Amino acid sequence: MTTMTTTKTATTVLDANGVTMRFGGLTAVRNVDLTVNTGEIVGLIGPNGAGKTTFFNCLTGLYVPTEGKVSYKGTVLPPKPHLVTQAGIARTFQNIRLFANMTVLENVLVGRHTRTKEGLWSALLRLPGFTKAENASRERAMELLDFIGLADKADHLARNLPYGDQRKLEIARALASDPGLLLLDEPTAGMNPQETRVTEELIFAIRDQGIAVLVIEHDMRFIFNLCDRVACLVQGEKLVEGTATEVQSDERVVAAYLGTPFEGAPGAEEAVEVEAAEADAAKTATTSTEEEDTR
Numbered sequence: 001m002t003t004m005t006t007t008k009t010a011t012t013v014l015d016a017n018g019v020t021m022r023f024g025g026l027t028a029v030r031n032v033d034l035t036v037n038t039g040e041i042v043g044l045i046g047p048n049g050a051g052k053t054t055f056f057n058c059l060t061g062l063y064v065p066t067e068g069k070v071s072y073k074g075t076v077l078p079p080k081p082h083l084v085t086q087a088g089i090a091r092t093f094q095n096i097r098l099f100a101n102m103t104v105l106e107n108v109l110v111g112r113h114t115r116t117k118e119g120l121w122s123a124l125l126r127l128p129g130f131t132k133a134e135n136a137s138r139e140r141a142m143e144l145l146d147f148i149g150l151a152d153k154a155d156h157l158a159r160n161l162p163y164g165d166q167r168k169l170e171i172a173r174a175l176a177s178d179p180g181l182l183l184l185d186e187p188t189a190g191m192n193p194q195e196t197r198v199t200e201e202l203i204f205a206i207r208d209q210g211i212a213v214l215v216i217e218h219d220m221r222f223i224f225n226l227c228d229r230v231a232c233l234v235q236g237e238k239l240v241e242g243t244a245t246e247v248q249s250d251e252r253v254v255a256a257y258l259g260t261p262f263e264g265a266p267g268a269e270e271a272v273e274v275e276a277a278e279a280d281a282a283k284t285a286t287t288s289t290e291e292e293d294t295r
């Protein structure tokens with residue numbers, strides 16, 4: 001049903017294969033395949049409740065998919081968030097999840113912990129290895145703050161940052177784990193157009209550093225401007241995948257957003273069955289009323 005099938009190449013960073021996630025009777029994600037290659041920015045769009053965040057949670061080990069598997073650079077990922085981060089996938093969340101009472105620098109240092117090998121005793125006793133690792137982490141964290149334009153606010157408390165800066169800080173914290181793939185869940189939610197433009201530039205700069213990006217967004221102008229490839233989920237299924245131009249002009253995508261029925265729409269068969277059952281029930285009820293009236 002998709003307009004474009006991407007090939008898996010030696011440079012495939014993420015390969016999600018047949019990912020399905022059920023919550024009891026509800027199938028939130030159904031048999032979704034998606035690849036992200038080195039140097040790409042891929043967008044994931046879809047109406048509210050389409051399964052985008054659930055799919056992200058399957059990729060990052062927050063959920064164990066009911067079916068399917070997720071590989072990063074050719075290795076199947078264990079469904080455990082810290083192991084996924086260690087492997088090289090970092091993410092941000094739809095709602096800001098900063099440590100509000102920690103400084104900007106400390107927030108980035110938290111994101112660095114998967115890349116530091118020094119143990120608890122080393123930290124408590126402040127052994128030379130720990131001090132060296134701590135200095136290296138600080139240096140890297142400051143580099144990242146410089147990269148996102150927050151170096152001059154390193155000592156500010158995270159809660160005192162303007163909204164747009166808090167979102168940027170989340171990205172810096174995710175980058176602190178030195179990922180090969182960055183997943184962004186609605187990075188421009190609540191932003192004004194100026195902040196959105198800055199985020200767009202930031203994501204291009206991240207891609208230029210060799211980090212592949214998969215981004216969920218509702219802002220279509222942002223997504224179509226940013227992404228090399230876009231996939232659209234509808235009712236848990238991947239309806240369309242293609243270039244921004246292909247997806248933008250696909251009538252099924254427009255119909256899905258407007259809630260207009262279209263042939264072959266995910267969930268359409270079930271909807272037709274339900275409608276037929278309802279019509280049958282109504283007909284039976286009318287017939288019995290007529291029979292009663294004629295008695």
Ligand SMILES: Nc1ncnc2c1ncn2[C@@H]1O[C@H](COP(=O)(O)OP(=O)(O)OP(=O)(O)O)[C@@H](O)[C@H]1O
Nearest residue numbers: 023026027028046047048049050051052053054055
């Ligand atoms: N933990 C859960 N338990 C039960 N149902 C869930 C759970 N998480 C999500 N769902 C359901 O799965 C479906 C997909 O939700 P999801 O949040 O993934 O959609 P989304 O595309 O990210 O939506 P939005 O754009 O509004 O964030 C919805 O029907 C939602 O109610």
